[in-house]
Amino acid sequence: MKHPSFQILPSVYPGIEAMQADSALSFGRHTHLQFGLGVIDRGAQKSASGRGIVESGPGDTITVNPGEVHDGIPLSESGRAWRMLYLDPLLVDALAADVLCNSPEGAFEFHTPSISDVRLRALVRALHSATTTEPSPTSRLQIEECLLLVIHLLLCPTTRPQPAPSIASALAMMNDDPTAPWSLAQLAQEVGMSRFQLVRQFSRATGLTPHAYLLQRRLHHARQLMRAGTSLVTVAAASGFADQSHLTRIFVRSFGITPGAYLRAQR
Numbered sequence: 001m002k003h004p005s006f007q008i009l010p011s012v013y014p015g016i017e018a019m020q021a022d023s024a025l026s027f028g029r030h031t032h033l034q035f036g037l038g039v040i041d042r043g044a045q046k047s048a049s050g051r052g053i054v055e056s057g058p059g060d061t062i063t064v065n066p067g068e069v070h071d072g073i074p075l076s077e078s079g080r081a082w083r084m085l086y087l088d089p090l091l092v093d094a095l096a097a098d099v100l101c102n103s104p105e106g107a108f109e110f111h112t113p114s115i116s117d118v119r120l121r122a123l124v125r126a127l128h129s130a131t132t133t134e135p136s137p138t139s140r141l142q143i144e145e146c147l148l149l150v151i152h153l154l155l156c157p158t159t160r161p162q163p164a165p166s167i168a169s170a171l172a173m174m175n176d177d178p179t180a181p182w183s184l185a186q187l188a189q190e191v192g193m194s195r196f197q198l199v200r201q202f203s204r205a206t207g208l209t210p211h212a213y214l215l216q217r218r219l220h221h222a223r224q225l226m227r228a229g230t231s232l233v234t235v236a237a238a239s240g241f242a243d244q245s246h247l248t249r250i251f252v253r254s255f256g257i258t259p260g261a262y263l264r265a266q267r
Helices: 089-099 118-132 139-154 165-176 184-191 195-206 210-227 232-238 244-255 259-265
Strands: 005-009 016-023 027-030 035-043 045-047 054-056 061-064 070-074 080-087 108-110 155-157
Touching: 005 259, 016 118, 027 210, 027 244, 035 118, 061 118, 080 089, 080 118, 089 139, 089 155, 118 139, 139 155, 165 184, 165 195, 165 210, 184 195, 184 210, 195 210, 210 232, 210 244, 210 259, 232 244, 232 259, 244 259
Parallel strands: none
Antiparallel strands: 005 016, 016 080, 027 070, 035 061, 035 080, 045 054, 045 070, 108 155
16 A cells, blocks of 8 residues: 655645645545645545545546535555645635625535536646745736636535534534533533434534534644644644544544644644
């Protein structure tokens, strides 16, 4: 099996994170807080998405929406190579205002998790290249043009149903304080459900159990601290993980790189 290779690339445009990878690693189910946009360069994978299981092969554009539960499993031992951009929702909001004039802020999503389209593939590759190479006098113009054209092809008003009020309350509690030592009994009591009802309805609404969801929120909190330059020992304790090794195991399974590699890329 090929040794995992992941690289976080410097981005010249605010609100965009960039990476490239060549790996046979299987990702566990996880989420991102940003819009994800990329291209498979070699090999193939299958992945869970908000629209079920999809397969992606060479040249396919892959997308993920903020909060969308997904994973990634290679279809052969040789793995796959891909490049990704992660777009801050505030950046997408501003661009979508030009493209989808009648949609309220945040009420849109990428409509398809895997797309075979030559024009779209070329746009995403051009956007990735422009974002990760030394800036030129026209870099910003090229990046913004590519972004607007990609969003025009991919963005549509959201069709995902909102969770029931009780599940929304449980989500809000964990979102507001992801490092708190939440128990299933405490959450269930707060929303007026039995523990079993909460687990079943929460999983149906989000694609994750309450425990798995809380781990994802803690991971995102840890990433925010690392982007601010916080040491890993402090990050693990401040994010609700038992220790640094616990943070590392969950981080690698979700994002493919160690917390140390992510922290170094932010410096």
